[in-house]
Amino acid sequence: MRSSALLKQIAPLVSRTWYRLSSVTAHSELLLHTDPVLPVIDFSSFASKNDTNDYPRDIIEKLANACEHVGFFYAIGHGISNELLQRTLSVTRQLFNLDSKIKNQYASRSFVNSPKVGNLLGGLGRGYQSVGENVTNSLRDRHEGFDLYRELDTNHPARLQFNKKNSSNKNLPDYREMAIGWNPWPKEFPLFKETINEYKSEMLQAGARVMRGIALSLNLPLNHFESTFNDSFWVIRCIRYPSVYPEDMKSPEYGHGCGEHADYGWLTFVNQDLDSRNCLHVRTNDTSKATYVSADPIVVEEQIALTCNIGDILAFITKNKYRSTRHCVVNPVKPARERVSTPFFFEPNIDAKLRINDTTPECYYGEYLINKVRNNFNYDNNQTQ
Ligand SMILES: O=C(O)CCC(=O)C(=O)O
Numbered sequence: 001m002r003s004s005a006l007l008k009q010i011a012p013l014v015s016r017t018w019y020r021l022s023s024v025t026a027h028s029e030l031l032l033h034t035d036p037v038l039p040v041i042d043f044s045s046f047a048s049k050n051d052t053n054d055y056p057r058d059i060i061e062k063l064a065n066a067c068e069h070v071g072f073f074y075a076i077g078h079g080i081s082n083e084l085l086q087r088t089l090s091v092t093r094q095l096f097n098l099d100s101k102i103k104n105q106y107a108s109r110s111f112v113n114s115p116k117v118g119n120l121l122g123g124l125g126r127g128y129q130s131v132g133e134n135v136t137n138s139l140r141d142r143h144e145g146f147d148l149y150r151e152l153d154t155n156h157p158a159r160l161q162f163n164k165k166n167s168s169n170k171n172l173p174d175y176r177e178m179a180i181g182w183n184p185w186p187k188e189f190p191l192f193k194e195t196i197n198e199y200k201s202e203m204l205q206a207g208a209r210v211m212r213g214i215a216l217s218l219n220l221p222l223n224h225f226e227s228t229f230n231d232s233f234w235v236i237r238c239i240r241y242p243s244v245y246p247e248d249m250k251s252p253e254y255g256h257g258c259g260e261h262a263d264y265g266w267l268t269f270v271n272q273d274l275d276s277r278n279c280l281h282v283r284t285n286d287t288s289k290a291t292y293v294s295a296d297p298i299v300v301e302e303q304i305a306l307t308c309n310i311g312d313i314l315a316f317i318t319k320n321k322y323r324s325t326r327h328c329v330v331n332p333v334k335p336a337r338e339r340v341s342t343p344f345f346f347e348p349n350i351d352a353k354l355r356i357n358d359t360t361p362e363c364y365y366g367e368y369l370i371n372k373v374r375n376n377f378n379y380d381n382n383q384t385q
Pocket residue numbers: 237239258263270272280327328329341342343
């Protein structure tokens with residue numbers, strides 16, 4: 001389904017239980033909803049990979065509807081404690097509070113042409129990015145980031161296939177640069193690595209729960225996708241969006257905190273500051289006058305919900321039955337404080353071949369990934385802060 005259909009879909013759905021009727025306020029040219037309007041879906045039934053054939057049909061239908069018509073939903077029953085979600089945001093804030101000299105030692109731009117700089121190991125796309133280094137739709141994004149990817153063990157098959165002997169083999173898929181990287185964890189702040197690793201382990205479990213639900217929602221067996229994500233090449237972005245004055249928002253060089261885009265991968269989970277308001281905007285149409293709903297954080301029965309959205313690959317392999325919805329992040333407006341988020345991208349295994357059945361298209365994850373990551377940065381016209 002195309003984006004233009006989304007608004008039409010939302011209107012009849014607001015009266016159902018998963019939508020709360022929202023109040024709409026005009027802000028700049030955006031239509032913002034001040035209350036959450038996305039479906040809320042409980043994944044606690046999909047915690048185990050053992051198929052019981054006894055799943056709540058109402059939840060599965062709700063999920064299928066959300067994936068087909070909205071592309072975004074709030075996940076509850078994800079299994080991650082509020083404490084860990086909050087602690088992850090807290091270490092992210094502390095990381096960005098480090099001196100910029102320290103942060104720039106781990107700059108991802110230094111690893112563009114080599115995974116090793118001096119004694120420091122890194123990798124394409126990994127590490128620190130200053131405000132404006134990410135570019136979306138030809139405009140600089142107003143955020144700082146620290147990107148982390150799955151690290152493959154030295155004897156991991158996907159790494160071994162790129163050893164010296166094989167590196168000139170033109171038949172190998174070209175994801176070497178992703179597969180051989182290491183995260184440049186800041187040595188000045190060991191708690192960051194410790195906490196992110198804990199967050200990653202829990203998020204992998206949450207991702208598995210949601211993918212099991214998604215398999216059922218596509219009328220596939222619960223564990224249909226298990227072998228494609230059991231060694232997930234996950235990505236975590238730690239992001240800080242500075243708060244800005246309204247008059248600074250319009251700029252010929254800078255766009256939003258994160259310009260409008262669809263996520264390129266499998267499933268995205270957003271853990272965001274609980275006081276973040278009207279920042280994450282989900283597009284509801286694709287006409288020239290864009291409209292958005294705001295995916296503010298919500299707490300359901302004392303549990304922080306994770307905002308979850310479908311990425312392009314999942315849309316692709318379902319022949320766009322499931323939608324990868326465009327979204328953007330608008331910087332908080334002063335006097336609101338800066339916003340911190342830690343999106344977790346639950347991705348397939350780097351060497352996974354993705355396909356639902358003989359009639360649907362296939363995709364090799366690693367090859368797809370490398371093209372996407374290379375397009376994210378503008379290093380020719382670089383400006384660091
Ligand atoms: O910070 C957020 O809320 C979402 C960021 C985002 O859309 C992304 O990194 O793809």
